[in-house]
Amino acid sequence: MQTLIHYFEKHWAKVLVYLSILGLLLHGVFIFTSPIHAQIPLIALLWVGAVPLTIEALIKIFQKDFGADLLAVLAMLTSLVMHEYLAGGLIVLMLAGGQSLEQYAVKKASSVLEALAKRMPNTAHRQDANAIVEVPLDEIKVGDLLVIFPHETAPVDGIVREGNGTMDESYLTGEPYQVSKAPGSSILSGAINGNAVLVIEAEKPVADSRYATIMQVMQDAEAKRPNLRRLGDQIGAIFTPIALAIALLSWGLTGDATRFLSVLMIATPCPLLIAIPITIISAISLAAEHGIIIRDPAILERLPTCRTAIFDKTGTLTYGKPTLTEIIPTPPFTRRELLQAAGSLERYSKHPLANALIEAATEEHLVLPQASEVSEKPGQGLYGVINGRGWHITSRQKISQNWSQLLPELPEITVGLECILLCNNQLAGVFRLRDEARSEGKSFIGHLAPAHQLNKVILLSGDRASEVAYLADVLGIEETFAEQSPEQKVEIVRQETALAPTLFMGDGINDAPALATATVGLAFGQQNNVTSEAAGAVILENTLHKVDELLHISLSLRSIALQSAVGGMILSVVGMALAAMGYISPVQGALAQEAIDVLAIANALRLAWQPNIATDMHTH
Numbered sequence: 001m002q003t004l005i006h007y008f009e010k011h012w013a014k015v016l017v018y019l020s021i022l023g024l025l026l027h028g029v030f031i032f033t034s035p036i037h038a039q040i041p042l043i044a045l046l047w048v049g050a051v052p053l054t055i056e057a058l059i060k061i062f063q064k065d066f067g068a069d070l071l072a073v074l075a076m077l078t079s080l081v082m083h084e085y086l087a088g089g090l091i092v093l094m095l096a097g098g099q100s101l102e103q104y105a106v107k108k109a110s111s112v113l114e115a116l117a118k119r120m121p122n123t124a125h126r127q128d129a130n131a132i133v134e135v136p137l138d139e140i141k142v143g144d145l146l147v148i149f150p151h152e153t154a155p156v157d158g159i160v161r162e163g164n165g166t167m168d169e170s171y172l173t174g175e176p177y178q179v180s181k182a183p184g185s186s187i188l189s190g191a192i193n194g195n196a197v198l199v200i201e202a203e204k205p206v207a208d209s210r211y212a213t214i215m216q217v218m219q220d221a222e223a224k225r226p227n228l229r230r231l232g233d234q235i236g237a238i239f240t241p242i243a244l245a246i247a248l249l250s251w252g253l254t255g256d257a258t259r260f261l262s263v264l265m266i267a268t269p270c271p272l273l274i275a276i277p278i279t280i281i282s283a284i285s286l287a288a289e290h291g292i293i294i295r296d297p298a299i300l301e302r303l304p305t306c307r308t309a310i311f312d313k314t315g316t317l318t319y320g321k322p323t324l325t326e327i328i329p330t331p332p333f334t335r336r337e338l339l340q341a342a343g344s345l346e347r348y349s350k351h352p353l354a355n356a357l358i359e360a361a362t363e364e365h366l367v368l369p370q371a372s373e374v375s376e377k378p379g380q381g382l383y384g385v386i387n388g389r390g391w392h393i394t395s396r397q398k399i400s401q402n403w404s405q406l407l408p409e410l411p412e413i414t415v416g417l418e419c420i421l422l423c424n425n426q427l428a429g430v431f432r433l434r435d436e437a438r439s440e441g442k443s444f445i446g447h448l449a450p451a452h453q454l455n456k457v458i459l460l461s462g463d464r465a466s467e468v469a470y471l472a473d474v475l476g477i478e479e480t481f482a483e484q485s486p487e488q489k490v491e492i493v494r495q496e497t498a499l500a501p502t503l504f505m506g507d508g509i510n511d512a513p514a515l516a517t518a519t520v521g522l523a524f525g526q527q528n529n530v531t532s533e534a535a536g537a538v539i540l541e542n543t544l545h546k547v548d549e550l551l552h553i554s555l556s557l558r559s560i561a562l563q564s565a566v567g568g569m570i571l572s573v574v575g576m577a578l579a580a581m582g583y584i585s586p587v588q589g590a591l592a593q594e595a596i597d598v599l600a601i602a603n604a605l606r607l608a609w610q611p612n613i614a615t616d617m618h619t620h
Helices: 002-010 012-031 040-062 068-081 085-105 111-118 210-223 231-254 256-268 271-290 299-305 337-348 351-364 396-402 402-408 441-451 465-475 486-499 508-519 530-533 545-580 584-604
Strands: 124-130 131-136 145-149 158-162 163-166 178-181 198-202 292-294 307-310 323-327 372-377 379-387 390-393 415-424 426-434 454-462 477-483 502-506 519-525 537-539
Touching: 002 530, 012 085, 040 085, 040 337, 068 085, 068 231, 068 256, 085 426, 085 477, 111 441, 145 530, 163 537, 231 256, 231 545, 256 545, 256 584, 271 299, 271 584, 292 545, 299 519, 307 486, 323 337, 323 351, 337 390, 337 415, 351 415, 351 426, 390 396, 396 402, 396 415, 402 426, 402 537, 415 465, 441 454, 441 465, 441 545, 454 465, 454 486, 465 477, 477 486, 486 502, 486 508, 508 519, 508 530, 519 545, 537 545, 545 584
Parallel strands: 307 454, 307 502, 454 477, 502 519, 519 537
Antiparallel strands: 124 131, 124 145, 145 198, 158 198, 163 178, 292 537, 323 426, 372 379, 379 390, 390 415, 415 426
16 A cells, blocks of 8 residues: 555656546546436546645745646636536646656656666775775775776776786776776776776775766766756746636626636646647657657757857767877887887777777787886876886877976977877877867858857867867867866856856766756767766767757757747637637637647647758758
């Protein structure tokens, strides 16, 4: 019994939909089999539906929320008092159906956090003397030696002390690469171990590790997520007082309560309660047919309001596959020697450029020697010892900070990507690479302002400044933020959202907090569950053409929904005027309202019948 009560409390709107359908069906059956009992199912339905719906309406009144549902509840109660049971039963079905759909559509804030939490273990294997002891995570201290067995998740940030292997850090980097690990390599909490046993030294407590930090950012992002007021309520806030004024005026001037009910029956805002949800469902179906999964239907209403577009770089505006274009050796080093050393070191790096250098070394069939003492310390770049010599792979910015005496030896800066190789703190050479922008990128960025009023475009990336600047130049983006952590991304998105509604696009789990913070978050691909949960929509095919299609679906949704709602309201106002003058009875009012509903719903279904989505990227 308790389980049944709990289910009803949680899903009362859905239960009321089922009861409404049952009551209306029984009414239809009794009309032909036992007319004297035909009204009983409707009366029962009205009493069952009136209690929760009236309570909710009273709460809205106290909150000064005079939306579309309020008028429907008044009509339902009036129909009960005046024995218009069939009309009242239909209103219960419409109200419960609309609220059930809304409950289903609302994105659960806990879904992202649950997806993140499932990755983390509850215990860790601590190495004590000659034994390995299983301990709870909160007992781990800085300096503890932890054993990570194959396919286990790293519980804390740390440094590898024993073992060689690979780890999957895609949850943080957004890149589906296996990162090699050797003694000296850094480990990020949440990374999944490969096939080898690794012994790491804990650098931070669990609560301060990278994974816990991202979860905290996610919680903050969900708590501060902007709330959307339904389009139906926005229109209903205007329509409701007008309808009530007409109904009360007609009753007051004539003393005929029937006119009051007639006005309310034809004024019941069914185009708001039904047509708008149907338009949303049609839009969701159309998007799915075109490879766009709508996770949060509210984004379809938010998208046309966005005025700032914020994009992650790798895999969103680029293909996410940098390629090596040039090697500039410094004598006496040779091109082959540089590529061999870089390939050996980059096996231990999580940066997308690493894969490009490894692929180039592999294509030339180079044997990559083992590196030791590998580290990637902030401000120094990637370091390792190969055949007794210390090698650094770093950036021009880090050269100016730590090896400023080498600046005169560097070649001139060019557009594109760059990494610099040092051997025993001497310049060994420069690698130039490019992460190609998507072919449709410039057209897409260029048309956002004139076609969709996205007047501000920001490139926000965790990648190196040179890489971000190169892409921004290619695509014509003026405002950029480079080398940003997930936490910094969230803060920038939050600041921009405070100024104007924002659209954020990304593809890595490191983008999940920013996706949740923005007014609308779109994720590329469905490779990662966490990112998909954080995003309002997922673009399954990695092309910006699909983003433009989604923008146009949202525009069509808003246009058709407004046509259905406003058109229905105009017809209702005309009907209310006739009812107030006594030309329409309550039954005729209900029939007239049903006719208006049919027109509004037929218009709402136009989006579902639309075979193609017109886009305009090619015109700009």
